[in-house]
Amino acid sequence: MTTTTTITLDFKGLSCPLPIVKTAVAIKRLQPGELVEVLATDAGSVADFTAWSKATGNHLLEHTSDAGTYRFVIRKG
Amino acid sequence: MPAQVVVLGGGVGGTLTANLLDRQLGRDAHVTVVDPTGMHLYQPGFLYAALGKANGRWLARDERTLLRRDVDLAVEAATLVEPDSGRVRLAHGGSLAFDYLVVATGARLVPEEVPGLVEGAQEFYSLEGALRLREALRRFTGGRVLVGVAGIPYKCPPAPVEFTLMLDQYLRGRSLRDRTELTLLSPLNRAFTIESASQLVQPIMERRGIGLETFFNVETVDPSAGTVSSLEGDTAGFDLLVLVPPHRGQAVIEASGLGDGGGWVPTDRATLQHRLHERIFALGDATDLPISKSGSTAHFEAPVVASRITSLVRGTAPKANYGGRVMCFLETGDGRATALRFDYAHPPTPPTPSRHWHAAKWAFNRLYWATVPQGRIPEGRGHNTPSVERSPT
Secondary structure (H helix, E strand, O other): OOOOOOEEEEEOOOOOOHHHHHHHHHHHOOOOOOEEEEEEOOOOHHHHHHHHHHHHOOEEEEEEEEOOEEEEEEEOO | OOEEEEEEOOOHHHHHHHHHHHHHHHHHEEEEEEEOOOEEEOOOHHHHHHOOOOOHHHOEEEHHHHOOOOOEEEEOOEEEEEOOOOEEEEOOOOEEEOOEEEEOOOEEEOHHHOOOHHHHOEOOOOHHHHHHHHHHHHHOOOEEEEEEEOOOOOEOOOHHHHHHHHHHHHHHHOOOHHHEEEEEEOOOOOOOOOHHHHHHHHHHHHHOOOEEEOOOOEEEEEOOOOEEEEOOOOEEEOOEEEEEOOEEEOHHHHHOOOOOOOOOEOEOOOOOEEOOOOOEEEOHHHEOOOOOEOHHHHHHHHHHHHHHHHHHHHOOOOOOOOOOOEEEEEEEEOOEEEEEEEOOOOOOOOOOOEHHHHHHHHHHHHHHHHHOOOOOOOOOOOOOOOOOOOOOO
16 A cells, blocks of 8 residues: 655654654654655564554544654554 | 773773772773762662652762762762873863763763743652652542653663553552543654563553553643643643653763763773773763663773773773673562663564562662672672673563
């Protein structure tokens, strides 16, 4: 699936909970409906982003992993 | 000519590295510690100070008394590092030349980065803050208490959880607990970043009636309304707010162009060398490494830095590597504690909270001054675990 994202946040190498916290900061500046792509290497980030999106009313549209890098596409709710 | 080694910072990492270098290199090196205050603080004690359990000599000592005789101490602020010329500029106009530089400058609290935090919140991350909080708690007669963090990364990740659990005990001791609503604010969906530790701590919180507000990343504090708001759009009211202030690297790191956007030193995870300057090493809270900012991290890193510099001075190949080892106690209140031991390759499996670990923490608190800065507690086996791409969450 190809999606057009507004911004890409590269959080590779950061450990929990930095990717979530930095995403929360960045998504605050977006309009509802805009898409953000997040790249992370933290193994716990799949569970964290799933739970965070659910709890905050944002939508986790995609999550994939490739050679230790996790990619998330989130639509601001 | 002895090699000139300058150590910036007289905390646990700087002091221990300086002492180890002097012991290992003797007359082959001249070691100078530069510290703006000349006072060595035992930061793990601040938590106890806020709850009225620690004071005085327990928390601060003259740095000079902790350094070996041949290590020089300059009580001065370093204002600029010039990596190419190998020089450190000092606040009073002088400078020091170095062959090797050890950056052990720690973290800086920047409460002003969150609107309303300075006026509206208490903290226990500075000695002054801990003593102010102690007074606020003495005056406290019940109400809503919120505990949390106002920025990531911060030192000693378990501290907000520990403080919450110990505050619960403190309030019961003063017969105020039934008049107090106690809540921990967490940036994640659990009490603590490390999943296994959360699984231990959350049932204890539930049993003691401590609330958990998840996905609450503090954005602003309104001191007059007595509310704190999160990036996620939630607002919570308080009568007493205790927030760990945001942290940054020290100004000298930023002024010298040695740090990243947060002022943290880009550091090789195994060799602890600056990623751009091979004669500069960094350890403890000052680094950008994705591990806990804690005294124990600095304690385990110092022997690696000292060993590598010793090898370089002697012209042999440096062999010591840091494997990411960290060991933290986590007080759960009521005289019990657990321990988090992990490294780059192995996430922690904390034991059930017990009196044993609480006793161990108290023993460590008491033994610290006579052992750790001098390198009398061996760093133990296994900290040279090979690095792999895995960090604890």
